[in-house]
Amino acid sequence: MEQWEYKTLKFKTGGFLGGKIDEFEFQEELNIHGDEGWELVSCFDTTQSQGTSRDIIVVFKKRKMVQKL
Numbered sequence: 001m002e003q004w005e006y007k008t009l010k011f012k013t014g015g016f017l018g019g020k021i022d023e024f025e026f027q028e029e030l031n032i033h034g035d036e037g038w039e040l041v042s043c044f045d046t047t048q049s050q051g052t053s054r055d056i057i058v059v060f061k062k063r064k065m066v067q068k069l
């Protein structure tokens with residue numbers, strides 16, 4: 001049976017009203033985790049007020065290495 005492990009990251013947004021994120025930095029961070037074998041499975045934002053984003057949350061998974069005895 002396959003087993004998975006999960007990792008979540010939180011990115012703070014910037015800007016006067018929030019909701020802005022450095023796309024280059026965001027992409028670089030995703031690529032770093034992809035190179036380590038993590039697969040992005042979900043990405044969503046948390047609402048601050050009136051539709052602006054406070055944080056961006058990303059969820060990764062990868063197959064857990066199980067040692068057989």
